Amino acid sequence: MSSGKAREIISSLIEALGMERFLSEMNVSREDVDAWLKGERPIPFHILSKALKMKAKLYSKPKQIKVESYVKPRDKSSATAFKRMLLKSTIIVLAMLILSIIGYTVGSWYGVFYAGLGLFLPLTVGLSLILILGLKG
Structure with a gap:
């Protein structure tokens, strides 16, 4: 040099x-x-x-800094709230499915008009469950 x-x-x-x-x-x-x-x-x-x-x-290039050190630790209450919401929505969907099957089979014995229970019954029960579970939480 x-x-x-x-x-x-x-x-x-x-x-x-x-x-x-x-x-x-x-x-x-x-x-x-x-x-x-x-x-x-x-x-x-x-x-x-x-x-x-x-x-x-x-x-030289700067050293890579781990991103995890800047991430806030997750709140435990948000995870439990999500689990509760998932459980509630699962209950609502299963109740609507079961009531739909029951309403259709029972309604079909009495005619086509009553087979609409397969649609109407789960919707009303599902909406009422949403209101009840929503007001509780």
Whole structure:
């Protein structure tokens, strides 16, 4: 690596970090850095390698942060409320299905008009169950 390229690396790192941080990270004096940048003294290899590592860290991709750490913990009450709602809706659907079958079979014995019980009975019972279970919760 040419000395001009090394000086460019050091100067760009000083611009990126700031002089004070660069001096503290490298454990060197300001006079040494000025002498290196003017070309009066050669840049030591350990300083150059440390500078290249620091510059690579600056321009590398940021580390992936786990998203789970930012996610709020789930509320237990919302899970139990969902389970209750699922249970209530299952009860309503099963009641409507059973009443539909019962209403149709009983109504079909008495004629086509009464077979409408297969539709009317589950709807009324389902709506009443929705109201009753909804008012309870």
